[in-house]
Structure formats: structure tokens, C-alpha cells
Amino acid sequence: MKSKFISEWEACLASLSFFTVLPFPHVTSRFASFYLPVAGFFVAILSYFIFELSRNFFIIDISLFLLIVTLPVITGGIHEDGFADFFDGFGGGYTKEKILTIMKDPGLGSYGGMALIVVFMGRYILLANLTNHILYVLFVSLILSRALAVTYLFDLPYAGFSPSSKNNGSNQIVSSKAFGVIAPMS
Numbered sequence: 796m797k798s799k800f801i802s803e804w805e806a807c808l809a810s811l812s813f814f815t816v817l818p819f820p821h822v823t824s825r826f827a828s829f830y831l832p833v834a835g836f837f838v839a840i841l842s843y844f845i846f847e848l849s850r851n852f853f854i855i856d857i858s859l860f861l862l863i864v865t866l867p868v869i870t871g872g873i874h875e876d877g878f879a880d881f882f883d884g885f886g887g888g889y890t891k892e893k894i895l896t897i898m899k900d901p902g903l904g905s906y907g908g909m910a911l912i913v914v915f916m917g918r919y920i921l922l923a924n925l926t927n928h929i930l931y932v933l934f935v936s937l938i939l940s941r942a943l944a945v946t947y948l949f950d951l952p953y954a955g956f957s958p959s960s961k962n963n964g965s966n967q968i969v970s971s972k973a974f975g976v977i978a979p980m981s
Contacts, residue, residue, distance in 0.1 A: 879907030
């Protein structure tokens with residue numbers, strides 16, 4: 796039988812493996828979502844390193860561009876894809892079923908494309924005005940947002956649940972120890 800530490804370590808590695816494209820060992824764990832803030836921490840550290848390194852060679856605008864490009868590269872664009880799917884679904888669908896069908900479509904629609912343009916422009920404008928606080932912005936946005944995402948698993952109903960769904964309700968279990976790991980990070 797695995798020790799609790801090994802199980803938690805595997806859950807952390809599963810989270811890093813799934814939520815980034817970084818070369819972590821591939822393991823599976825149904826508790827990987829609890830370690831989303833840890834994945835956010837790694838993304839923040841790596842993004843900040845690239846930003847600071849590029850500032851030594853380029854003007855600030857290019858460094859900001861590289862920072863903005865780095866985020867979806869590290870995460871595999873998972874957040875941008877979900878963001879675009881959301882706008883495609885709600886822009887083109889009028890019923891819950893149609894919205895979910897559109898959101899599951901792998902193609903990028905007009906609403907999703909426009910939303911991505913706006914979000915990348917917004918990131919640039921915000922970061923350009925907060926260049927002296929980039930480290931804080933990255934840590935707060937990348938760690939806190941993922942900590943909040945963990946709470947959504949328990950506060951909101953799963954929109955696409957069906958008997959054949961991959962989600963079999965296993966995310967409804969929260970141990971106080973797992974929450975205790977997440978709470979100080981947010």
C-alpha cells in the first residue's frame with residue numbers, strides 16, 4: 796500500500812503533468828485538481844524567469860509580448876481554448892444542449908476568435924501598466940485563480956454530467972488535509 800505522502804506526491808505530479816506541457820512524469824490521480832495552485836506556482840515562476848531574462852536583451856514591449864506568449868505555451872493553451880469555447884458556445888447557442896455542443900466542437904468560431912483577440916490585448920494593456928509589479932501579478936493571478944477553480948469543483952454543478960461521462964462524481968470528495976494544503980496558497 797502506498798504511503799499518504801507518495802499518493803499526494805503523485806497527485807501533485809499528475810496536476811503538473813496535465814495542466815502544463817512541462818516534462819513531468821505522467822501519473823494519474825483523481826485528486827490532481829487539488830494541486831492546481833502548485834501548477835500555477837510553477838507557471839508563474841517560469842513565466843517570470845522568461846520575462847526577467849528577456850528584459851536584459853529587449854525593450855519592455857518585447858518582454859511583455861514574450862511573457863504573454865509564454866503563458867499559453869507552458870499550459871498548452873488549455874485556458875485560452877476554454878475561454879474561446881465559452882464565447883463560441885454562448886455566442887452561438889441558445890439552449891443548454893446547443894451551447895454544450897458548440898463548446899465541445901474542436902473548431903474555433905467567430906466569437907471565440909474575437910474573445911481571444913480581446914483577452915490578449917487586455918493582458919498586454921494590463922501588464923504594460925503594471926510592469927513594476929509583474930511578479931505579484933503573476934503570482935496572484937496564476938495561483939489564486941487556480942485555487943478558486945478548485946472550489947468551483949464543489950460549489951457548482953457539472954454542466955455535462957451524464958451516466959457515460961468521464962466524471963463519475965469522484966471530484967465531490969474533499970479531504971480536510973487536501974483543502975489544508977490549498978488554503979494557505981490562496
